[in-house]
Amino acid sequence: MSVAEKLQRKEMRQTSSRQVRLKLVYVDVWSLVKLTFLIWLCLGIVLLVASVLIWVVLYSTHVFDSLDKTIRDVLNQPEFSIEKSFGIGQVALFAFIIAVLNTLVGTALGAVSGFIYNLSVRFTGGLLVGFQNQ
Known part of the structure; x- marks a missing residue:
């Protein structure tokens, strides 16, 4: 008997699936703050790396030289x-500042959204979530 036949036989077996419905009535704000901080920190690192890589690609493909020539002719x-005007250091510094600001604002918004959710649970009763055991 091959492996494929064994797997096919396993799929044909009926398993009892049980569904559980739970309500999310409280979100721990501190856990949400830590989670949103880590998410925005990762996104900030991605922003910084992407900005530097885009600058390097534009520099190595001589796009800046073409733009310089066009702007010199026009102006x-x-x-x-x-x-x-826009060196790699300036681009990296600007991306770093934006990443830090995004991290701070995103973390604060995560905390505020946790507080708002915990307050809204009093009116709505919470978020109904269904889980199924397979």
Whole structure:
């Protein structure tokens, strides 16, 4: 008997599935704050890495040189350079500042949403969640 036949026989067996319905009536705000902090921290790291990688790709494909030439022709400014105006350090610093602000604001919004949910449970009775055992 092959493995495929054994698996097929297992699927044909009827298993009793039991469904449980639970209400979520309380969210621990501190746990929610920790979770949202970690999520926004990871997203901030992704933002920082993506910003630097996009800058490196644009620099290595000479997109900045093409834009410099076009802007110099349009504005008649021979000294203009995008690389000097928006260097990799400035881009990384700006992305870092935005990531820190997003982390702070996202964490605060997570705490506020936990408080709001706990207050709204008094009026709505909570969130009904169904689980099934397979």
